Amino acid sequence: MAPQRPYHHGNLKSALLAAALELIREVGPAAFTLREVARRAGISHNAPYRHFREKDELLAAVATTGFERLAKQLARPGTIPPHVRKPALLRFHASGVAYVQFALKSPEHFLVMFDWPLEADRYPELATSATCAFSVLVGLVQAAQREGSLPGGDPHGIACIAWSLVHGVAKLAIAKKLPFQSMVEVLSFTKRAIEALQGGLSRGAPWKN
Amino acid sequence: MAPQRPYHHGNLKSALLAAALELIREVGPAAFTLREVARRAGISHNAPYRHFREKDELLAAVATTGFERLAKQLARPGTIPPHVRKPALLRFHASGVAYVQFALKSPEHFLVMFDWPLEADRYPELATSATCAFSVLVGLVQAAQREGSLPGGDPHGIACIAWSLVHGVAKLAIAKKLPFQSMVEVLSFTKRAIEALQGGLSRGAPWKN
DNA sequence: ACCTGAACACCGTTCAAGT
DNA sequence: ACCTGAACACCGTTCAAGT
Numbered sequence: 001m002a003p004q005r006p007y008h009h010g011n012l013k014s015a016l017l018a019a020a021l022e023l024i025r026e027v028g029p030a031a032f033t034l035r036e037v038a039r040r041a042g043i044s045h046n047a048p049y050r051h052f053r054e055k056d057e058l059l060a061a062v063a064t065t066g067f068e069r070l071a072k073q074l075a076r077p078g079t080i081p082p083h084v085r086k087p088a089l090l091r092f093h094a095s096g097v098a099y100v101q102f103a104l105k106s107p108e109h110f111l112v113m114f115d116w117p118l119e120a121d122r123y124p125e126l127a128t129s130a131t132c133a134f135s136v137l138v139g140l141v142q143a144a145q146r147e148g149s150l151p152g153g154d155p156h157g158i159a160c161i162a163w164s165l166v167h168g169v170a171k172l173a174i175a176k177k178l179p180f181q182s183m184v185e186v187l188s189f190t191k192r193a194i195e196a197l198q199g200g201l202s203r204g205a206p207w208k209n
Numbered sequence: 210m211a212p213q214r215p216y217h218h219g220n221l222k223s224a225l226l227a228a229a230l231e232l233i234r235e236v237g238p239a240a241f242t243l244r245e246v247a248r249r250a251g252i253s254h255n256a257p258y259r260h261f262r263e264k265d266e267l268l269a270a271v272a273t274t275g276f277e278r279l280a281k282q283l284a285r286p287g288t289i290p291p292h293v294r295k296p297a298l299l300r301f302h303a304s305g306v307a308y309v310q311f312a313l314k315s316p317e318h319f320l321v322m323f324d325w326p327l328e329a330d331r332y333p334e335l336a337t338s339a340t341c342a343f344s345v346l347v348g349l350v351q352a353a354q355r356e357g358s359l360p361g362g363d364p365h366g367i368a369c370i371a372w373s374l375v376h377g378v379a380k381l382a383i384a385k386k387l388p389f390q391s392m393v394e395v396l397s398f399t400k401r402a403i404e405a406l407q408g409g410l411s412r413g414a415p416w417k418n
Numbered sequence: 419a420c421c422t423g424a425a426c427a428c429c430g431t432t433c434a435a436g437t
Numbered sequence: 438a439c440c441t442g443a444a445c446a447c448c449g450t451t452c453a454a455g456t
Contacts, residue, residue: 034431035430045429047439049430050440055431117237165374168375168380193374255452256420
């Protein structure tokens, strides 16, 4: 007889997440609906509730994997020539470019991570993964401070400034508010912005304590 | 007899906009609904369609007035001591602080302006007001270049970098991702960030044409 | 002109029921 | 355990109708 496989088995949760990413990429987080995800996964519109308490829990899962992937990209930002003199500073710069690159390559993650109002306290894994990603950046700042290529002082403050810069670039680039067409143009602009900030940071004036 | 005033008269459009701002402030743009706005304005749920073709047109109107108010804040950013030596640079810096201040004081505008996916080409007034606000920033960069406190080169590039920085600060501050409680703390952080960037910009390395 | 009520096709979420 | 269909209260939008 016909389809003798009415139930999904085991992989439904990841199938839902994959379908969600695809849908968010197509229509954005605002127009994303749970029922359309279920349709694409070939299940009834309330089967997702077996795996996610509510729509936002699915989106929180998307954001969490986004932060995990971002943390990896920041920690291993492309190839660094192994013989350079001050690799920590280079890795710090490269992590900024990696941040923007992540946002442009995975806007479906990035927009949920930052533009969707998820109550972080309701999704502890999300808060953890976000903190973890930020601590990668702080670690890079500290390493650069140790080798003397960034001034002393609170590494969190410097990390927050650098984060703000690349976050602004990423957000405005995704929204196509910046006058660049291609990703290489945006990344080249990102490099210039980071170098500009670096020039000011290394003069090190306002970083008391 | 009882209520002999069944119709709104003339001011309904602005009443709708005011109710919309209040509602967005309370629940955010994502949870904003046209029907709730109509309820608050005391009219039926489809009366708004007399003034706005669709929900997004009302939101586009909110965003447009937001850009207009922002442009004003950027152009006249607080008090500048009248006897300072290089006022253009100070006004440039102050406009950055004003940008973040606007975002924190009017998140209901800011979030619609930047976090709601409005198709700019469908709302020409929105595109115009946004361009106008950006040109204020470019003008401040050019003035600082004329007085020699910013290096030469394409003012749009410098403006884009400065914009990215303050936009990132504003966005992360609204989302409460930065470790600051009060607005004064955020604004003080903003000043430090701008000064850091300034230090690098004034060294003027990577601004070829 | 400006507003209304009924209607349509959606949505998130719940629940009793099926295997 | 995992899934289904029916149901509820919402939403954006349309339309014929009222003053």
